[in-house]
Amino acid sequence: xxxxxxxxxxxxLAGFERALETVAGSPQARHASPSHSMAEVELDDAExxxxxxxxxxxxxxxxxxxxxYDGQAVLARKEENRAHLQHAAAEETDxxxxxxxxxxxxxxxxxRFNPLWYAGSYAMGxxxxxxxxxxxxxxxxxxxxxxEAHLADHMNKLPAQDERSRAVLMQMQADExxxxxxxxxxxxxxxxxxxxxxxxxxxxxxxxxxxxx
Numbered sequence: 001x002x003x004x005x006x007x008x009x010x011x012x013l014a015g016f017e018r019a020l021e022t023v024a025g026s027p028q029a030r031h032a033s034p035s036h037s038m039a040e041v042e043l044d045d046a047e048x049x050x051x052x053x054x055x056x057x058x059x060x061x062x063x064x065x066x067x068x069y070d071g072q073a074v075l076a077r078k079e080e081n082r083a084h085l086q087h088a089a090a091e092e093t094d095x096x097x098x099x100x101x102x103x104x105x106x107x108x109x110x111x112r113f114n115p116l117w118y119a120g121s122y123a124m125g126x127x128x129x130x131x132x133x134x135x136x137x138x139x140x141x142x143x144x145x146x147x148e149a150h151l152a153d154h155m156n157k158l159p160a161q162d163e164r165s166r167a168v169l170m171q172m173q174a175d176e177x178x179x180x181x182x183x184x185x186x187x188x189x190x191x192x193x194x195x196x197x198x199x200x201x202x203x204x205x206x207x208x209x210x211x212x213x
Contacts, residue, residue, distance in 0.1 A: 014179060017145045019122070023097065026125035029097035030090070034171040035164035047159045049112045053211040054154045058172070059099035060210040061147060064121040064144045068143060071125025074135045078147045081133045087183065088140070088179050095175065098168045105164070111210040120202075137188030142196050144180035146203055148173055170196060 021027060043051065059098070069089035076082035103109060128139040151173040158165050 003185075007078040009026045018066070018070055019118055021092055022099070022166050023118050025211075026055060027097050029094045029101075033098045034100055034167040035102070038167060040164065041161045043106075043159060043162065045126070048106055049108075050194060051158060051162055051165055052103060054105065054157060055102045056065065056108065056111055057171065057207045057210045058151070058154065059096065060114060060206060061118055061150075062092055062096035062099055062191050063110075063114045064117050064206070065089075065117040065143070067121035068095065068125040068139070071122040072139070073127045075126050075129035076136065076195055077129075081186065085136075085140075085188050087213070088182070091175060091179070092158070094183065095172050098172070102165055102168055112213055113209060117206060117210075128152045134187050134189045135191070138181040138191050139188075140183035141180045141188045142191050144176045144183070146196075146200060148176045149178065149206070152205070168171075 066089055069085050069092065073082045073085040073089065076085060102109065125136075125139070128136045151169050155166055155169050155173075158169075
């Protein structure tokens with residue numbers, strides 16, 4: 001049986017479907033949340049709002065991760081690198097679903113600006129891919145490095161008793177470290193100045209807005 005080769009248009013349409021699912025659908029995790037066996041704990045109103053703000057940032061970060069990987073995969077030059085990016089995106093879907101679940105448990109919601117974050121991140125991923133696979137993979141390394149750092153910061157900011165949120169963030173952090181290493185092993189190169197700095201500034205804007213809206 002012959003296997004159909006996807007055209008750029010096919011990939012674009014598939015990407016559009018994934019975008020709708022990411023920002024407006026209910027992505028399904030392949031694995032149970034790391035917090036599934038943990039009891040809910042008492043949080044006062046201020047703590048609940050704070051944790052919800054942090055988890056909203058992380059949910060938005062996973063929306064951006066989906067978009068970045070999708071933008072990079074659609075224009076990847078080597079099929080094996082495209083497959084690698086698509087596999088990483090599938091793993092990030094777990095993170096997206098876990099964060100959405102935790103927001104629901106906290107009686108909160110995702111950022112209203114997620115469609116905007118997705119569009120901007122997709123464009124950044126596509127631009128990185130146009131620069132070549134090694135730069136694109138380097139973009140993955142830098143992205144995951146920055147995400148790892150902000151997850152560590154969020155774990156320090158969680159109320160001490162909120163082990164459910166902490167378990168989710170710890171597993172996400174471990175996965176991001178592995179994604180970065182995988183991209184480095186595949187030939188990802190260090191990004192030149194000022195790209196990492198601009199990525200950091202963009203991330204700070206997203207986190208400031210997503211915490212509240």
